[in-house]
Amino acid sequence: KQEVTQIPAALSVPEGENLVLNCSFTDSAIYNLQWFRQDPGKGLTSLLLIQSSQREQTSGRLNASLDKSSGRSTLYIAASQPGDSATYLCAVRPYNNNDMRFGAGTRLTVKP
Amino acid sequence: NAGVTQTPKFQVLKTGQSMTLQCAQDMNHEYMSWYRQDPGMGLRLIHYSVGAGITDQGEVPNGYNVSRSTTEDFPLRLLSAAPSQTSVYFCASSYGGTTYNEQFFGPGTRLTVL
Numbered sequence: 001k002q003e004v005t006q007i008p009a010a011l012s013v014p015e016g017e018n019l020v021l022n023c024s025f026t027d028s029a030i031y032n033l034q035w036f037r038q039d040p041g042k043g044l045t046s047l048l049l050i051q052s053s054q055r056e057q058t059s060g061r062l063n064a065s066l067d068k069s070s071g072r073s074t075l076y077i078a079a080s081q082p083g084d085s086a087t088y089l090c091a092v093r094p095y096n097n098n099d100m101r102f103g104a105g106t107r108l109t110v111k112p
Numbered sequence: 113n114a115g116v117t118q119t120p121k122f123q124v125l126k127t128g129q130s131m132t133l134q135c136a137q138d139m140n141h142e143y144m145s146w147y148r149q150d151p152g153m154g155l156r157l158i159h160y161s162v163g164a165g166i167t168d169q170g171e172v173p174n175g176y177n178v179s180r181s182t183t184e185d186f187p188l189r190l191l192s193a194a195p196s197q198t199s200v201y202f203c204a205s206s207y208g209g210t211t212y213n214e215q216f217f218g219p220g221t222r223l224t225v226l
Contacts, residue, residue, distance in 0.1 A: 004154070034214065043116075043202060044155075044217040089154065091215075099170050100145075100215065102154035 002027045002094050006103035013080055014111050021075040021106045023090035028068045031093040035064050035075050038087045038105065047075070047088075080110045114138050116218035118203050124224045125193040133188040133221050135203030143206045143213070144186040148172065148199040149220075155202065161186055193225045 003026045013019050023033070032051045036044040048057045048064040050073070056065040063076040077084060087105040094101065119134045137144065145160035147170075157170030161180040175197060177189040186205075190197060201221045206213040 036217075043219040044204075046214055046216065049214045091155070099157045099160075100155075102147075102156075104152055104154040 002030075002092060002101045004090060004092055004101045004103040006088075006090060006106050008106060009104065010107040010109075012109040012111060015080060015082060017080050017110075018076070018078050019080055019108070021077070021088050021108070023073040023075070023103055025071045025073075025092050025101070027094060028071055029095040030068065031095060033064075033066055033073050033090060033092050034100075035062075035073075036089040036091065038089060040086075044089065077108075080108075082110050082112050084108060084110050116203055116205055116216050118201075118218035118221050120221060121219065122222045124226065125190075126226050127193060127195060129193050131190050131193065133190075133201055133203075133223075135186045135188065135218060136184050137186075137203075137205040137216075138184065139205065139207075139216070140183060141205035141207055141216075142183065144180065145170070145204050145215075146176070146178065146186070146188045147202045147204065149202060150199050158188065158201075190223075195225045197223065198225045199223060 005024045034049045035047040038044050050057045050066040061078040066073045087107045089105045091100050091102040116137045142163045146158040147155040149155045156172050158176050159178040161167045164180050167178050203218040204215045206215045
């Protein structure tokens with residue numbers, strides 16, 4: 001059974017800092033990995049989708065990498081801003097399975 | 113496009129009551145799914161559908177029913193609500209019913225069962 005872990009559970013950084021969020025998964029047989037942002041009391045907003053054949057994806061100040069063989073993905077946020085404060089979730093799509101598996105998330109606080 | 117919409121936003125039920133959570137999407141997505149989110153546990157898949165008339169169970173299907181009569185709508189029914197079903201429920205959709213596509217989520221329904 002695929003397990004997805006996100007460490008740390010919470011992170012607090014000063015504004016302007018570059019930071020990395022981590023996601024690990026136990027089974028490398030995945031189709032893709034998706035990073036989401038969730039604001040308090042809100043739904044999930046898709047940030048980046050990385051297909052299994054890709055190594056990374058970029059969108060603005062966000063860069064996500066995927067190392068399938070080691071079961072790891074990172075989300076890099078450059079020049080963090082208070083508006084980046086949210087919970088960040090990663091999810092993997094296993095082969096032959098419609099059950100998308102989610103991590104519990106990292107709650108990020110960026111202090112002005 | 114409205115994207116994925118869910119109603120109601122909030123609901124309080126008493127144990128044993130039944131209700132239907134509504135989900136609709138206007139993106140002509142074939143794949144739709146329901147998740148529940150509990151503190152510290154991430155999201156878990158309840159039921160999903162790869163197209164109209166086709167549904168299947170996810171990780172935590174007990175106590176829930178679904179049907180998919182149209183491409184746009186995918187309601188989730190709670191048959192006899194229990195306190196353990198207190199959670200936030202999210203509906204999601206994506207293209208193609210395949211595993212290669214980005215999922216889009218609705219805003220969620222916050223359900224409390226007393």
